[in-house]
Amino acid sequence: MRLDHAPICRHCDAYQCKRCVWMNQKLTLDLNTPSHQQCVVAHVERNASRHLQKLLNEKDIRLSNNQEIKEINYLDPFNNYKQWK
Numbered sequence: 655m656r657l658d659h660a661p662i663c664r665h666c667d668a669y670q671c672k673r674c675v676w677m678n679q680k681l682t683l684d685l686n687t688p689s690h691q692q693c694v695v696a697h698v699e700r701n702a703s704r705h706l707q708k709l710l711n712e713k714d715i716r717l718s719n720n721q722e723i724k725e726i727n728y729l730d731p732f733n734n735y736k737q738w739k
């Protein structure tokens with residue numbers, strides 16, 4: 655109950671993710687393990703943020719923390735597990 659993130663989250667940069675423990679339990683039978691659905695939602699939001707960042711950069715509008723959001727080819731980090739270090 656005190657684990658603040660699942661081990662898979664160490665390989666993820668969808669920082670806005672809101673893991674719902676009820677949904678975790680319902681879909682994975684574990685309170686701390688996020689469901690595929692939650693990761694997909696978080697990554698769709700992440701990609702939308704990346705698109706917005708690109709549009710702002712094209713207009714030379716920079717946010718204070720303008721760390722580049724890198725392009726990725728997956729919506730759930732578990733689908734990318736072969737590249738984990």
Ligand code: SF4
Pocket residue numbers: 660662663666667668671672673688689692693694696697731
């Ligand atoms: S999107 Fe998935 S892997 Fe990433 S932090 Fe959220 S629950 Fe963890």
